[in-house]
Amino acid sequence: MSIGLHKSEFSNPLVRWIDQRLPVFTMMQKEYGTFPTPRNFNYFWNFGALAMVTLMIMIATGIFLSMHYVANTNLAFDSVERIMRDVNSGWLIRYVHMNGASMFFIVVYIHIFRGMYYGSYKAPRELLWMLGVTIFLLMMATAFMGYVLPWGQMSFWGATVITNLFSAFPVVGNFIVELLWGGFSVDNATLNRFFSLHYLLPFVILGVVFLHVAALHITGSNNPLGIEPKGAQDTLPFHPYYTAKDSVGLVVYFIVFAGLVFFAPNYLGHADNYIPANPLVTPPHIVPEWYFLPYYAILRAVPDKLGGVLLMFGSILIWFVLPWLDRSPVRSMRFRPLARPFFLLWAVNFLVLLWVGAKPAEGTYVLIAQISTAYYFAYFLVVLPLLAKFERPLPLPESISRPVLGGGPLSMGAAAKPMEKA
Amino acid sequence: MADTAHAAPDGAPRRDFLKLVTGAFAAVGVGAIAWPFIASLQPAKDTLALASTDVDLAPITEGQAITVMWRGKPVFVRNRTAKEIEEARAVPVNSMPDPATDQSRVQKDEWLVLIGICTHLGCVPTGQKPTDTRGDYGGWFCPCHGSHYDSAGRIRKGPAPRNLDVPQYAFTSDTKIRIG
Numbered sequence: 055m056s057i058g059l060h061k062s063e064f065s066n067p068l069v070r071w072i073d074q075r076l077p078v079f080t081m082m083q084k085e086y087g088t089f090p091t092p093r094n095f096n097y098f099w100n101f102g103a104l105a106m107v108t109l110m111i112m113i114a115t116g117i118f119l120s121m122h123y124v125a126n127t128n129l130a131f132d133s134v135e136r137i138m139r140d141v142n143s144g145w146l147i148r149y150v151h152m153n154g155a156s157m158f159f160i161v162v163y164i165h166i167f168r169g170m171y172y173g174s175y176k177a178p179r180e181l182l183w184m185l186g187v188t189i190f191l192l193m194m195a196t197a198f199m200g201y202v203l204p205w206g207q208m209s210f211w212g213a214t215v216i217t218n219l220f221s222a223f224p225v226v227g228n229f230i231v232e233l234l235w236g237g238f239s240v241d242n243a244t245l246n247r248f249f250s251l252h253y254l255l256p257f258v259i260l261g262v263v264f265l266h267v268a269a270l271h272i273t274g275s276n277n278p279l280g281i282e283p284k285g286a287q288d289t290l291p292f293h294p295y296y297t298a299k300d301s302v303g304l305v306v307y308f309i310v311f312a313g314l315v316f317f318a319p320n321y322l323g324h325a326d327n328y329i330p331a332n333p334l335v336t337p338p339h340i341v342p343e344w345y346f347l348p349y350y351a352i353l354r355a356v357p358d359k360l361g362g363v364l365l366m367f368g369s370i371l372i373w374f375v376l377p378w379l380d381r382s383p384v385r386s387m388r389f390r391p392l393a394r395p396f397f398l399l400w401a402v403n404f405l406v407l408l409w410v411g412a413k414p415a416e417g418t419y420v421l422i423a424q425i426s427t428a429y430y431f432a433y434f435l436v437v438l439p440l441l442a443k444f445e446r447p448l449p450l451p452e453s454i455s456r457p458v459l460g461g462g463p464l465s466m467g468a469a470a471k472p473m474e475k476a
Numbered sequence: 477m478a479d480t481a482h483a484a485p486d487g488a489p490r491r492d493f494l495k496l497v498t499g500a501f502a503a504v505g506v507g508a509i510a511w512p513f514i515a516s517l518q519p520a521k522d523t524l525a526l527a528s529t530d531v532d533l534a535p536i537t538e539g540q541a542i543t544v545m546w547r548g549k550p551v552f553v554r555n556r557t558a559k560e561i562e563e564a565r566a567v568p569v570n571s572m573p574d575p576a577t578d579q580s581r582v583q584k585d586e587w588l589v590l591i592g593i594c595t596h597l598g599c600v601p602t603g604q605k606p607t608d609t610r611g612d613y614g615g616w617f618c619p620c621h622g623s624h625y626d627s628a629g630r631i632r633k634g635p636a637p638r639n640l641d642v643p644q645y646a647f648t649s650d651t652k653i654r655i656g
């Protein structure tokens with residue numbers, strides 16, 4: 055072994071030659087091969103891998119769409135119709151991209167739910183969690199700008215309403231809005247910069263995902279019990295155990311995805327987006343894509359413009375400080391008899407917001423949105439901080455492997471001894 | 477630390493000063509480089525050049541309204557009826573969210589010229605066509621989140637914070653205006 059070369063354990067001469075000079079194979083082996091992973095994952099732990107797969111699909115289909123798409127207000131709508139009718143397989147690539155955005159949000163919402171239910175945001179994983187929230191914000195920006203590109207009625211008016219949100223901020227508001235528009239309304243300059251950013255941001259997401267995974271591989275994964283692995287008997291090598299389990303989930307994911315693409319490609323979309331953008335006529339009922347509805351409901355629940363905008367942004371930004379709002383040392387909701395129902399109610403409440411966001415903002419719908427908005431924030435700002443003080447958690451298991459591998463309850467002394475069995 | 481003996485007692489503050497100067501210099505440099513990039517995002521010269529539009533008022537009969545484009549935005553031009561003018565002037569101004577007299581919003585009583593963009597989040601209110609709903613105050617109604625404007629384009633009910641904006645315009649003759 056010459057000096058300056060990495061010690062490689064690979065025997066294939068080519069792999070070895072590369073690995074000695076750039077140990078990517080060693081790294082992959084360490085991070086995705088032997089990587090010790092808690093042995094008790096349930097299927098909720100599939101969704102990180104699924105999100106990664108979705109990102110890859112979005113980038114691949116997006117690059118091919120860009121080869122036919124034209125970012126110009128006079129041509130954009132027709133170029134998308136041309137993709138649908140004339141470009142070979144264009145309809146497939148576009149429908150995969152369109153529904154891929156929805157799949158991305160479904161997967162990431164479940165991934166976030168998992169993190170909240172099992173307390174994955176708690177120490178030492180706070181930064182990992184915050185990187186995740188950052189990814190989510192970037193995803194929202196990307197999806198919003200992507201939806202503008204086909205230049206239909208919803209594209210145009212969605213873009214108008216959302217960019218106008220920034221005008222609510224005092225002093226800098228109008229300056230920001232003109233920077234977003236590059237003019238005095240949503241127009242060609244806007245479409246061009248949104249296309250540029252829509253192409254760029256997914257690669258920024260990729261970068262943050264890398265940091266997210268790097269942080270994960272420092273702390274290791276959380277697990278359904280929310281207790282740390284105490285030794286080798288509590289973990290399994292990632293490959294083949296979790297590569298196999300992830301593959302099962304991936305097959306189910308593809309079935310759902312294919313079902314959408316081939317049988318209901320426009321189910322989650324809005325028919326008005328097949329009408330070309332018309333800056334003179336606002337559709338009577340503007341709704342954003344389904345994955346933005348909860349925040350749209352919060353925006354409309356507040357009668358004041360600035361207040362609505364602040365609460366809407368706050369509803370996601372509050373996730374950043376969740377690790378400090380919930381000071382209970384117990385991670386998994388399985389062992390938190392009070393927090394568990396409050397959290398499940400919060401999740402249902404989120405779905406209520408999603409539902410009411412699509413309804414017209416009048417009558418009882420407004421009231422429902424207001425109550426739901428209040429509970430949304432109360433859970434974070436009142437319930438969690440109080441429960442951390444007053445809740446009595448159930449006793450935690452001694453270790454991950456104990457209930458699986460059997461053996462009676464451990465005495466306090468025995469638990470401290472590392473077990474050799476693996 | 478071999479040369480401790482040579483270091484002036486004020487060596488550390490001097491180092492701090494150098495760091496500060498370097499940092500400040502770098503910050504100014506970054507700002508100077510960022511400037512053209514941000515400026516490039518602002519409305520370009522040709523966009524600004526499209527800044528005025530001429531409108532012939534002669535074909536607009538009393539009670540009628542037309543919509544013209546100015547800077548990519550719809551502009552409402554309405555030839556108001558005597559009744560609409562009277563209604564707009566009869567209401568006490570102080571009770572409004574954004575108080576303004578009708579006189580302050582027009583140059584000639586019957587001609588109301590407005591930017592047709594809801595001041596809430598930018599939708600185009602309905603009320604231009606005779607068949608449109610005009611809201612509770614006989615002016616315009618924004619369907620997006622329910623803002624009602626009166627026959628002077630003032631916000632009367634709903635989430636919009638301001639009256640519909642009046643663009644800069646001038647009468648170039650008795651029956652012509654130039655917007656912008």
Ligand code: HEM
Pocket residue numbers: 109112113114115116117118119120123134148151152155158193196197198200201202203204252253256257259
């Ligand atoms: C985070 C990943 C991404 C998300 C969430 C996303 C989302 C979207 C959405 C929602 C649309 C509108 C689809 C429609 O209604 O027609 C869209 C369109 C588009 N996207 Fe993406 N996208 C992503 C990545 C990319 C990438 C990486 C590219 C380019 C390399 C790209 C290029 C395009 C193009 C050209 C269109 C316009 C064609 C069309 O509307 O179908 N996208 N995107």
Ligand code: FES
Pocket residue numbers: 594595596597598599618619620621622623634635636
């Ligand atoms: S945009 Fe007109 S009421 Fe919201």
